[in-house]
Amino acid sequence: MKIKKILVSQPKPASEKSPYFDIAQKYGIEIDFRPFIMIESLTPKEFRQQKISISDYTAVIFTSRHAIDHFFELCKQLRVEIPDTMKYFCVTETIALYIQKYVQYRKRKVFFGNTGKIDDLIPTILKHKTENFFVPMSDVHSDSISNLLGKYKLQHKEGVMYRTVSTNIADGQPFDYDMLLFFSPSGVESLKKNFPDFDQSSIKIGTFGSSTAQAVLNAGFRLDLEAPTIKSPSMTAALDMYIKENNK
Numbered sequence: 001m002k003i004k005k006i007l008v009s010q011p012k013p014a015s016e017k018s019p020y021f022d023i024a025q026k027y028g029i030e031i032d033f034r035p036f037i038m039i040e041s042l043t044p045k046e047f048r049q050q051k052i053s054i055s056d057y058t059a060v061i062f063t064s065r066h067a068i069d070h071f072f073e074l075c076k077q078l079r080v081e082i083p084d085t086m087k088y089f090c091v092t093e094t095i096a097l098y099i100q101k102y103v104q105y106r107k108r109k110v111f112f113g114n115t116g117k118i119d120d121l122i123p124t125i126l127k128h129k130t131e132n133f134f135v136p137m138s139d140v141h142s143d144s145i146s147n148l149l150g151k152y153k154l155q156h157k158e159g160v161m162y163r164t165v166s167t168n169i170a171d172g173q174p175f176d177y178d179m180l181l182f183f184s185p186s187g188v189e190s191l192k193k194n195f196p197d198f199d200q201s202s203i204k205i206g207t208f209g210s211s212t213a214q215a216v217l218n219a220g221f222r223l224d225l226e227a228p229t230i231k232s233p234s235m236t237a238a239l240d241m242y243i244k245e246n247n248k
Contacts, residue, residue, distance in 0.1 A: 001178065001202050002178075002246070002247045003027075003029060003178045003179050003204065003243055003246055003247060004029050004030065004178055005029065005030045005031075005032070005176065005177050005178050005179075006029060006030070006031045006032070006177060006178065006179045006180075006181065006239075007031075007032050007033075007034060007175075007177040007179070007180050007181065008020065008031060008032070008033050008034075008181045009034065009035060009036040009037075009180065009181060009182050009183060009187045009190075009191075010033060010035060010181075010183060011033060011035050012033035013033070018236075019234075019236035019237075019240075020033075020236060023236060023239060023240055023243065026240075027243050027244075027247060029243070032177070034169055034173075035167055036166065036167060036169055036182070036186075036187040036190035036191060036194075037164050037165065037166055037167060037184065037186045037187055037190050038164075038165055038167050039066050039070070039138075039162050039163070039164055039165075040162060040163060040165060041070045041073055041074055041161065041162050042070075042074065042160060042161055042162060042163065044074065044077045044078050047074055047078070047159070047160075047161065048078075050159055050160065052134075052157060052159045054075060054078070054080045054082075054134060054159075055080060055081075056132060057086075057132045057133065057134035057157070058085070058086065058087065058131045058132050058133075059086065059087040059088070059089060059128065059131035059132065059133045059134070060086065060087070060088050060089070060133070060134050060135070060136065061089045061090075061118075061121075061125075061133055061134070061135045061145070061156075062088060062089070062090045062091070062095055062096075062099075062136065063090075063091050063095075063118065063135075063145070064095065065095055065098045066138070066162060067136040067137070067138075067161070067162075068095065068098055068099060068101070068102065068136075069162075070136060070161045070162035071136040071161055072102040074161050082103070085109070086109065087109045087110075087111070087128060087131060088103075088109060088110045088111070089111045089112070089121055089124065089125055089128075089133075090110070090111070090112040090113070090121075091112070091113050091115075091116050091117065091118060091120070091121055092112055092113065092114070092115075092116050093112045093114070095112065096110050096111070096112035111124045111125075111128075118144070118145050118148055119148065122148065122152065125149075125152075125154065126152060126154075129152070129154055131155075132155045132156070132157075133149065133154060133155065133156040133157070134156070134157055134158075134159060135149075135156060135157070135158045135159070136159060136161040136162075137158050137159065137160050137161065138160065138162055138163060138164055139160050139162070139163035139164065140163075140164055140185075140186060141158075141160075145158070146158055164184075164186040166186070166189065166190035166193050166194065167190065168194065169190065169191075169194045170194040170195060175195070177203065178202075178203060178204060179203065179204040179205070179206060179224075179225075180203060180204070180205050180206070181205075181206045181207070181208070181225075181235060181239070182205070182206070182207045182208070182212050182215075182216065183207070183208045183209065183212060183235070184209070184211075184212055184215075185211055185212055185214075185215035187212070188212065188215040188216055188219055188221075189215070191219075192219060200221050200222055204224040204225065204242075204246075205221055205222065205223055205224055205225070206223075206224060206225030206226070206227070206235070206238070206239065206242070207223060207225070207226055207227070208227045208228065208235045209228075213226045224242075225238055225239070225242045226238075227239075
């Protein structure tokens with residue numbers, strides 16, 4: 001079956017130069033953007049229940065822009081004054097540059113990795129092993145970061161500062177898609193929550209990231225497209241190749 005209508009479970013791109021729009025025009029298909037999840041901060045009261053004093057820490061490890069947003073927002077609400085000496089360690093340069101939204105960017109206090117994996121950041125972190133590290137986390141997370149920092153005997157603490165909640169996508173709008181694209185396990189959970197009787201049938205499902213792919217399989221669905229790969233490092237690149245082959 002040819003793919004004519006795709007649902008991307010993310011917000012619509014702000015720029016008209018997005019590759020998604022190029023794909024839609026190239027193949028004459030329709031692409032809708034409907035977020036399946038949203039991220040919200042914990043309340044100050046909820047955060048205090050974890051008995052964490054942010055002032056005790058001298059460095060922060062950020063794994064996403066969400067972590068940055070909710071860290072600084074909660075600090076503001078908690079009236080925590082962040083010292084200029086605070087050091088920031090980010091898994092990518094893009095995330096590191098995002099810190100400029102909240103503090104003056106200085107090379108001597110902002111550090112980043114190249115692969116997006118915390119393992120790649122460890123050599124840099126070890127150069128500052130006397131710091132006391134704080135890791136802002138989502139309510140849904142694994143123990144991989146904590147275990148890795150513990151392995152190198154780094155003083156650290158994880159704290160939940162934001163959570164993922166399902167959005168209402170079963171809102172009466174037509175759900176007549178030939179393909180669904182997911183970017184997180186939470187998105188898959190949202191689909192199940194909104195449509196408990198969802199029957200995949202001929203609908204194609206694509207995912208980005210190994211954990212999202214596994215979530216699709218665990219939910220009992222068929223996985224038709226998985227990214228990233230060596231040939232397709234992005235979802236749009238993988239989607240382009242898939243539609244080209246499928247719609248012959």
